[in-house]
Amino acid sequence: MTKMAATMSLDVSQSIALNRFGLGARPDSLRPDSLRVGFDAKQWLRDQCRPYSTQPLIRAGLPASATLSPRRKGKSGKERRALYHREMIARYHQQIEAEDGFRERMVRFWSNHFTVSWLPMPPLLSLVGAFEREAIRPHVMGKFEDLLLAATRHPAMLVYLNNRTSIGPNARAGRVRKKGLNENHAREIMELHTLGVDGGYSQEDVIALAKMLTGWTTEKDRAVFRFEPRMHEPGTQTFMGKRYSQNGALQGQAALLDLARHPATAQFIATKLARHFEQDDPSPSLVAHLRNVFLSSQGNLAELSAALIEAPSLWQPNLRKFKTPEELLISALRAVGSLNKMPDEALLQSAKLLGQMPFYAPSPQGWPDRAEQWVGPAAVKARLDWANRLAETIPVAMAPSALAQNLMGPLVSARTIRAIGNAENPRQALTLLLMSPEFQRR
Amino acid sequence: MMMKTNRRYFLSGLLASGAVAGGFAPKVSFARVAGAPFFILLNLRGGMDGLHGVVPVGDPNYEPLRKKIALRKDQTLALDGFFRLHPSFSFLHQSFQAGEARLFHAIASPYRERSHFDAQAVLDNGSNGDPDGLRDGWLNRALRTFPNYQGLAVGQTVPLILRGAGDVTSWAPSILPQPDQATIERLSRLYFGDGLLAPALEKALETEALTEGEGTKNPRNERDSGAIAENVAALMRADGGPNIAVIEIERWDTHAFQGAETGQLATQFSRLDELLKILANKFSADWSRTCIMAITEFGRTAAVNGNDGTDHGTGTMAMVLGGAVNGGKIVTDWPGLRKQDLYEQRDLRPTLDLRALAKGVLGDHLHLSRKDLDENIFPESSAVKPLKDIIKA
Numbered sequence: 135m136t137k138m139a140a141t142m143s144l145d146v147s148q149s150i151a152l153n154r155f156g157l158g159a160r161p162d163s164l165r166p167d168s169l170r171v172g173f174d175a176k177q178w179l180r181d182q183c184r185p186y187s188t189q190p191l192i193r194a195g196l197p198a199s200a201t202l203s204p205r206r207k208g209k210s211g212k213e214r215r216a217l218y219h220r221e222m223i224a225r226y227h228q229q230i231e232a233e234d235g236f237r238e239r240m241v242r243f244w245s246n247h248f249t250v251s252w253l254p255m256p257p258l259l260s261l262v263g264a265f266e267r268e269a270i271r272p273h274v275m276g277k278f279e280d281l282l283l284a285a286t287r288h289p290a291m292l293v294y295l296n297n298r299t300s301i302g303p304n305a306r307a308g309r310v311r312k313k314g315l316n317e318n319h320a321r322e323i324m325e326l327h328t329l330g331v332d333g334g335y336s337q338e339d340v341i342a343l344a345k346m347l348t349g350w351t352t353e354k355d356r357a358v359f360r361f362e363p364r365m366h367e368p369g370t371q372t373f374m375g376k377r378y379s380q381n382g383a384l385q386g387q388a389a390l391l392d393l394a395r396h397p398a399t400a401q402f403i404a405t406k407l408a409r410h411f412e413q414d415d416p417s418p419s420l421v422a423h424l425r426n427v428f429l430s431s432q433g434n435l436a437e438l439s440a441a442l443i444e445a446p447s448l449w450q451p452n453l454r455k456f457k458t459p460e461e462l463l464i465s466a467l468r469a470v471g472s473l474n475k476m477p478d479e480a481l482l483q484s485a486k487l488l489g490q491m492p493f494y495a496p497s498p499q500g501w502p503d504r505a506e507q508w509v510g511p512a513a514v515k516a517r518l519d520w521a522n523r524l525a526e527t528i529p530v531a532m533a534p535s536a537l538a539q540n541l542m543g544p545l546v547s548a549r550t551i552r553a554i555g556n557a558e559n560p561r562q563a564l565t566l567l568l569m570s571p572e573f574q575r576r
Numbered sequence: 577m578m579m580k581t582n583r584r585y586f587l588s589g590l591l592a593s594g595a596v597a598g599g600f601a602p603k604v605s606f607a608r609v610a611g612a613p614f615f616i617l618l619n620l621r622g623g624m625d626g627l628h629g630v631v632p633v634g635d636p637n638y639e640p641l642r643k644k645i646a647l648r649k650d651q652t653l654a655l656d657g658f659f660r661l662h663p664s665f666s667f668l669h670q671s672f673q674a675g676e677a678r679l680f681h682a683i684a685s686p687y688r689e690r691s692h693f694d695a696q697a698v699l700d701n702g703s704n705g706d707p708d709g710l711r712d713g714w715l716n717r718a719l720r721t722f723p724n725y726q727g728l729a730v731g732q733t734v735p736l737i738l739r740g741a742g743d744v745t746s747w748a749p750s751i752l753p754q755p756d757q758a759t760i761e762r763l764s765r766l767y768f769g770d771g772l773l774a775p776a777l778e779k780a781l782e783t784e785a786l787t788e789g790e791g792t793k794n795p796r797n798e799r800d801s802g803a804i805a806e807n808v809a810a811l812m813r814a815d816g817g818p819n820i821a822v823i824e825i826e827r828w829d830t831h832a833f834q835g836a837e838t839g840q841l842a843t844q845f846s847r848l849d850e851l852l853k854i855l856a857n858k859f860s861a862d863w864s865r866t867c868i869m870a871i872t873e874f875g876r877t878a879a880v881n882g883n884d885g886t887d888h889g890t891g892t893m894a895m896v897l898g899g900a901v902n903g904g905k906i907v908t909d910w911p912g913l914r915k916q917d918l919y920e921q922r923d924l925r926p927t928l929d930l931r932a933l934a935k936g937v938l939g940d941h942l943h944l945s946r947k948d949l950d951e952n953i954f955p956e957s958s959a960v961k962p963l964k965d966i967i968k969a
Contacts, residue, residue, distance in 0.1 A: 325693075510732050516750060553762060571766070
């Protein structure tokens with residue numbers, strides 16, 4: 135790399151690949167060679183459409199959920215918080231330093247699609263990190279049905295949506311313990327994970343699926359999936375017009391498989407993906423295309439990701455997506471060049487100040503993906519306060535106006551560059567960069 | 577709660593000193609009508625179990641349905657011969673007896689499915705049951721019929737119920753040092769023409785300026801009812817402050833172990849009761865023109881479920897409280913709790929439309945016309961008549 139090349143700007147496609155598909159550009163001195171000036175943006179993205187060869191975070195020494203308890207017992211609140219902290223710090227490091235930003239974005243997308251949140255259940259603090267590592271990461275470039283099954287079976291989800299304690303009314307344990315069905319998980323699988331709310335299911339279908347999933351629980355003291363026949367509602371169930379007469383866990387599994395392949399699921403997933411990458415109200419043609427790819431590939435998520443890369447509307451230079459707080463946080467820390475400049479404890483503090491603590495979504499629906507749900511006055515002011523504080527505490531090597539061009543290339547306007555260049559001091563310049571209309575969007 | 581330790585560096589010294597306000601005072605270029613009514617809406621997110629709040633102890637089917645989570649008569653507070661109040665609602669009870677709280681039962685929005693998210697959309701958009709029917713909120717449509725009413729969302733973002741073309745702001749405590757005035761001015765200039773960021777920043781600065789006199793308190797956490805109530809009062813009572821506010825309260829989705837006299841839901845009720853009490857205290861000087869309304873997206877199953885909780889249902893309770901309220905009454909056309917009385921044989925059957933309640937309050941408290949209410953605030957709702965006598969004449 136010559137010195138001149140190091141300050142040359144990205145072209146439009148490269149900027150879009152890094153900022154819209156990825157988690158944000160890093161200064162080019164920190165980019166690996168494949169991402170330096172001249173890289174083929176689409177090829178760089180295509181290369182990420184394959185499963186991780188080695189799972190990231192493997193070296194972080196984080197505990198598998200099998201070593202944790204699914205219940206309040208086992209660890210103190212303080213220990214659980216400490217573990218959550220370690221998990222999230224490792225996750226931030228992973229995402230701030232990642233070279234495969236597109237695949238990491240997909241991890242975030244699917245993790246939010248299959249939301250687990252410790253908000254109503256602090257004991258989940260210790261399991262949410264493991265949930266993403268164990269149920270989401272291995273499948274983001276795999277098959278949707280495997281992802282659905284892994285997320286549904288994971289102890290964190292079984293706890294969060296109460297399936298762990300759901301018992302068939304006619305199961306042995308149901309008759310003895312006078313306990314029964316909990317329909318929460320079954321409803322959210324259909325409404326939020328597969329068909330979507332308009333996917334054509336009824337209250338009877340919710341109950342039928344809940345019955346088929348009875349017995350999907352965890353071991354008592356270890357957060358490991360276990361099928362418990364004594365909790366399982368016996369007999370054939372009619373679900374979405376089809377009879378399921380399988381025994382045991384195979385019954386629920388068969389139902390999940392059919393849900394994963396249902397056209398309404400294809401439509402629902404296509405809409406969410408298009409909303410995430412194109413615009414809040416995505417174009418029907420992109421949705422239809424993604425839906426068809428989902429159906430023809432039988433939910434192959436690598437093919438679906440590749441279809442996104444080939445979608446012309448995602449390569450238009452206008453910035454139509456407003457960053458969520460965590461997208462802002464991660465892209466800002468990638469932009470300032472070195473994570474080490476921000477102490478670990480400030481990462482979660484930042485997420486909290488910005489209004490998006492990881493795995494703390496207000497409901498099983500996950501974090502919203504529309505600008506209107508993030509752009510409240512106090513939210514924008516919180517971003518400003520935070521950016522100002524970041525600029526004050528973290529020195530940046532490059533002049534901010536050069537940095538802006540380096541990060542966003544032609545997607546940053548001359549007006550913004552001028553405003554940054556004319557700033558009174560480096561802190562103000564960096565604040566203006568991070569708060570600029572272009573950096574707040576992707 | 578995890579933020580107690582290791583504040584050094586990024587937040588160093590900020591919290592200890594209580595530094596909140598900065599030196600930047602933007603012009604307050606408007607004046608809200610002095611003496612305008614105050615209206616505070618509490619949105620209970622997650623589906624609040626109305627049968628657990630206003631308890632139909634007089635209904636013979638209540639206890640068999642609720643089994644382990646049923647409340648006994650001697651555990652509850654007296655309302656009338658048939659209904660009693662959950663013991664966590666001591667302030668609400670006192671207000672009811674003082675004629676300042678009115679309760680509603682077997683009430684629901686026009687939504688009849690059981691998705692939280694669609695139910696919340698209908699509750700907020702004020703449509704005739706269609707979650708995607710309207711993209712702005714009924715309270716926004718209501719406030720924009722007045723030239724200078726402003727709505728306040730407590731929290732960083734604005735919920736759908738307040739979203740729209742009307743004048744709305746949001747407020748959340750900021751614990752970081754304020755950027756200097758020059759930086760803010762330059763950013764405001766940079767945002768010129770940006771339809772999203774420019775209005776948001778402008779509103780935020782306007783609202784923060786309101787707090788400069790009395791100052792605001794940082795809540796200990798999001799459940800700190802006292803600090804939330806104090807902040808709402810400080811903002812709304814400031815000169816030029818908003819006169820309509822929405823506070824969202826989470827955690828009503830009690831699928832498991834909701835408890836009875838004590839427990840998960842009792843704690844939620846206490847928190848709500850505490851919020852009502854502090855709001856009443858902080859608004860005492862303007863109490864006669866204050867009305868607080870609490871609503872939720874749906875109720876829960878009439879029967880207890882397999883985990884001593886309740887699943888998503890339909891009919892539930894609502895409440896209105898304040899010096900402006902003509903209270904001491906329970907408004908309901910009780911549908912009964914026999915299996916055949918229940919909606920789809922499982923939920924409390926709604927016999928009262930939430931829009932009738934909202935229309936009654938908006939009509940008599942904010943003085944909106946029936947035509948506006950029927951056609952604009954709640955479109956296609958002329959068949960839903962506003963409830964009478966909720967607000968004192």
